[in-house]
Amino acid sequence: MELTRRDFLKVAGAAAVSGKIISAEEAGAFTGRYATIIDLTRCDGCKDEPMPLCVKACREENKRRFPEPVKDIQPYWPHKFYEDWSKKRDVLNTLTPYNWIFVQKVSLDDGQKVFIPRRCMHCDNPPCVSLCPFGALSKEREGNTVISDKLCFGGAKCRDVCPWHIPQRQAGVGLYLKIMPKYAGGGVMYKCDLCNERIREGKQPACVEACTQRLKEKTALIFGERQTIMSLAAGRVRSEKLHLYGDTQNGGTSTFYLSQVPFGIIEERLRSGKEKFLMAENIVSPLEKAHDLAKYFIFGTVAPVIAAIVAFMYKGKEREKSSKNATHEDQET
Numbered sequence: 001m002e003l004t005r006r007d008f009l010k011v012a013g014a015a016a017v018s019g020k021i022i023s024a025e026e027a028g029a030f031t032g033r034y035a036t037i038i039d040l041t042r043c044d045g046c047k048d049e050p051m052p053l054c055v056k057a058c059r060e061e062n063k064r065r066f067p068e069p070v071k072d073i074q075p076y077w078p079h080k081f082y083e084d085w086s087k088k089r090d091v092l093n094t095l096t097p098y099n100w101i102f103v104q105k106v107s108l109d110d111g112q113k114v115f116i117p118r119r120c121m122h123c124d125n126p127p128c129v130s131l132c133p134f135g136a137l138s139k140e141r142e143g144n145t146v147i148s149d150k151l152c153f154g155g156a157k158c159r160d161v162c163p164w165h166i167p168q169r170q171a172g173v174g175l176y177l178k179i180m181p182k183y184a185g186g187g188v189m190y191k192c193d194l195c196n197e198r199i200r201e202g203k204q205p206a207c208v209e210a211c212t213q214r215l216k217e218k219t220a221l222i223f224g225e226r227q228t229i230m231s232l233a234a235g236r237v238r239s240e241k242l243h244l245y246g247d248t249q250n251g252g253t254s255t256f257y258l259s260q261v262p263f264g265i266i267e268e269r270l271r272s273g274k275e276k277f278l279m280a281e282n283i284v285s286p287l288e289k290a291h292d293l294a295k296y297f298i299f300g301t302v303a304p305v306i307a308a309i310v311a312f313m314y315k316g317k318e319r320e321k322s323s324k325n326a327t328h329e330d331q332e333t
């Protein structure tokens, strides 16, 4: 079911006025427990800091999960290149396997600047999850989407089908090295998982906590129960005549951007600056387009087969390894 802006404001606005909590079923298209507001009227890019505090907090929180690739990474067929960010870990101005959120800067004609924290939108019906041939992504009850670094082959299908091209690949790590390093995969994909472990423990995501510590009640990042967040966003849209992004795009997401500047103007600026990460307003989920739906069914059919072959080969190799070890031990005794 496609969600319209009117639906969003109606449902969220009704909740705001009545104080009534509307169930996911009543809301129709809304899924997941939590959502986030990213308020561009408040974010100043942490101009007084050497690094935006949300970015710093994310890197600190996730550094134990950052990839450590094997040396001498090999290209894999049919490509003649591989994606290696391991020597560029300090890059802050884009998404990388070592930087899961970054702050984009847009300059307007009147000299005004808009700072846009960018990370996974955690879509309601995420094509990255549905179209991963290896079933390495999941949509969690909390509303976040998560990539399993144990199952990911790094084929980058998730990035191809993500309208914002969010997941980023690191070669030289992951399952593909154990199966067919020259012919399949290419690494592991990395992206924001909405601090999966923290939110399950009832904590705020690290980036949200960092922004709130700096800006207090004027925090630019607000995380909470979806209905509360929707009501808050809808209330601000109405009372301050703000523009909203993320409510309908790609079939709806759990990230709501608020801005005084229309997103059409932001998108135009991003395009004219040849930015890689855009904010088009009219994004329709590939799962809702007929020809892509056909692709979805193909993947839906092929995925388990590929996964089964891969699992079989992997288990075979593991068996081979353990029988060699056993033989070796027998010879030693």
Ligand code: SF4
Pocket (backbone or CB within 6 Å): 042, 043, 044, 045, 046, 052, 053, 054, 055, 103, 115, 117, 210, 211, 214, 215, 220, 221
């Ligand atoms: S979201 Fe908050 S922490 Fe991040 S750059 Fe903006 S003001 Fe700073």
Ligand code: SF4
Pocket (backbone or CB within 6 Å): 120, 121, 122, 123, 126, 127, 128, 129, 145, 158, 161, 162, 163, 164, 165, 166, 167, 191, 250
């Ligand atoms: S923003 Fe992209 S990577 Fe994130 S859930 Fe949506 S489709 Fe997937």
Ligand code: SF4
Pocket (backbone or CB within 6 Å): 057, 058, 059, 061, 062, 100, 101, 119, 191, 192, 193, 194, 195, 205, 206, 207, 208
């Ligand atoms: S929610 Fe967690 S993983 Fe996502 S950008 Fe914020 S700190 Fe990083």
